[in-house]
Amino acid sequence: MPRDADATILIVEDDGEQAAEYADWLAGYAVRIAAGGERALDALDGDVDVVLLDGDLADPSAEELLGRIRARRPDCQIGLLSGVSVGDSVHRLDIDEYVPRPLARDELRESVARLVDHGAVESAVETYLALVARRRRIEDRKDDAELADDERYRELTGEIAARRRQVDTLLAEIDDPVAGAEGDAVEGISASGDDDASATVVPAGPPLYRTRSTGFYALWLAAALTYGVGDVVSTLYATAAVPGLIEANPVVGTLLSSAGLPGFLLLKLIVLLVLVSVSVQGARQREPFSYYWPPVVATGIGLLLTGWNVRLIVGA
Numbered sequence: 138m139p140r141d142a143d144a145t146i147l148i149v150e151d152d153g154e155q156a157a158e159y160a161d162w163l164a165g166y167a168v169r170i171a172a173g174g175e176r177a178l179d180a181l182d183g184d185v186d187v188v189l190l191d192g193d194l195a196d197p198s199a200e201e202l203l204g205r206i207r208a209r210r211p212d213c214q215i216g217l218l219s220g221v222s223v224g225d226s227v228h229r230l231d232i233d234e235y236v237p238r239p240l241a242r243d244e245l246r247e248s249v250a251r252l253v254d255h256g257a258v259e260s261a262v263e264t265y266l267a268l269v270a271r272r273r274r275i276e277d278r279k280d281d282a283e284l285a286d287d288e289r290y291r292e293l294t295g296e297i298a299a300r301r302r303q304v305d306t307l308l309a310e311i312d313d314p315v316a317g318a319e320g321d322a323v324e325g326i327s328a329s330g331d332d333d334a335s336a337t338v339v340p341a342g343p344p345l346y347r348t349r350s351t352g353f354y355a356l357w358l359a360a361a362l363t364y365g366v367g368d369v370v371s372t373l374y375a376t377a378a379v380p381g382l383i384e385a386n387p388v389v390g391t392l393l394s395s396a397g398l399p400g401f402l403l404l405k406l407i408v409l410l411v412l413v414s415v416s417v418q419g420a421r422q423r424e425p426f427s428y429y430w431p432p433v434v435a436t437g438i439g440l441l442l443t444g445w446n447v448r449l450i451v452g453a
Contacts (some may be wrong), residue, residue, distance in 0.1 A: 144186040145169065145251045149177040149202070150218070151191055159189065162242040163249060174202045181210055187252045189236070192219030207231055212259065214252040258307045265300040272297060281350070299359065353420065356432035357413070363439025369405060371446035409435065 145167040150156035153172060160168040171177035174197040180190070188206060192199045199217065206215065217230065220238040233255055236248045272293050276284065284290050285359070412431035419427025 143167070144249075144256075145184045146249060147171060147177065147180055147185045147188045149174075149190045149194070151194060154342055159245060162245050166249070174205075176201065178205060178209065181206060181213070183210075185210065185213060186256050187214045187216065187249055189216050189218055189249070190232075200374055203231060212256070212263075214256040215429060216248055254307065254310065257306065260299060261304045265297065268293065268297045268300060318412055352434075353416075353428070354435065356429065357416070359434040360409075360412075360435035360439060363443055364435040365405065365409060365439070367443035368439050368446070369397045369402065371443050371450070374446075374450065 139325045146163055147169045148156050148159050149171045150159065151172060152236060153170075156172070160170060167184075169180050171180045174194065176191075177188075190203060190206070191201055197205075199219075203215065203217075206213065214233045215231075216234045216236045217232045218236050218238055218240075234248055234252055240248075242327070275287070275290055275293070279287065279290075331417070412435050416428055416431040417427075419429075419431075
């Protein structure tokens with residue numbers, strides 16, 4: 138069966154018997170036959186996906202008819218059938234594939250399948266680019282806060298992600314039809330069995346640190362000042378400069394006594410990097426909770442520890 142069983146093929150061929158044979162070979166497609174140029178143009182409507190054009194037409198010539206077909210249906214895929222050696226001149230014609238004759242059934246079906254695939258990819262890419270352009274127009278008119286609350290914008294970015302997956306799937310099918318078909322089956326099972334999982338794989342829109350950058354940098358600046366600078370400076374001062382004070386946290390105390398300042402700073406850095414990575418991943422997946430809680434927690438811990446250290450220092 139053809140990859141797209143709904144594709145419509147228009148065969149433009151002067152030889153009626155040859156055209157009928159081609160139509161039989163293309164069983165599974167919707168096939169139309171036109172014996173000449175004018176009849177071909179009459180049969181060329183919006184449903185036609187592929188035109189197989191006899192390169193030996195005389196009135197009008199195949200080249201003239203090709204131009205008229207392109208003018209009427211620029212998105213239609215055209216395969217030129219010719220038993221004449223055309224050499225490099227074929228590359229100057231506005232065709233999508235040259236199909237030399239004589240040809241066998243399998244050769245014709247493979248050529249038509251490639252043309253159908255080519256048309257499907259072109260259509261999907263055009264739709265994808267149109268959606269991207271629409272999203273950019275919305276982004277130009279609204280600020281980050283408005284975009285975050287715009288339901289239409291979120292739906293549009295979700296549709297863009299879906300169209301991108303469609304393009305990738307079509308390209309995979311063209312590159313490896315067997316693997317592409319298996320990939321479709323797996324994707325279909327995954328989509329029907331776990332919609333939420335597929336939604337998290339492809340984020341619907343740009344990362345939150347782009348649309349909500351002010352909050353991201355402000356929170357992490359506060360976390361760096363409290364958890365990083367405040368706690369480190371106050372801890373070191375309390376344990377090193379104030380007689381009689383010891384570090385109450387056994388982990389920090391062990392690090393300070395065994396590894397010294399480098400071990401303590403390494404611990405702080407590791408914890409901070411883990412929290413930053415969680416926040417960045419949440420931003421990429423557009424999950425506000427995972428985006429905001431790491432810097433908030435780091436800031437809260439930093440304030441608590443710094444305040445506790447200052448209290449001990451003042452009371453010493």
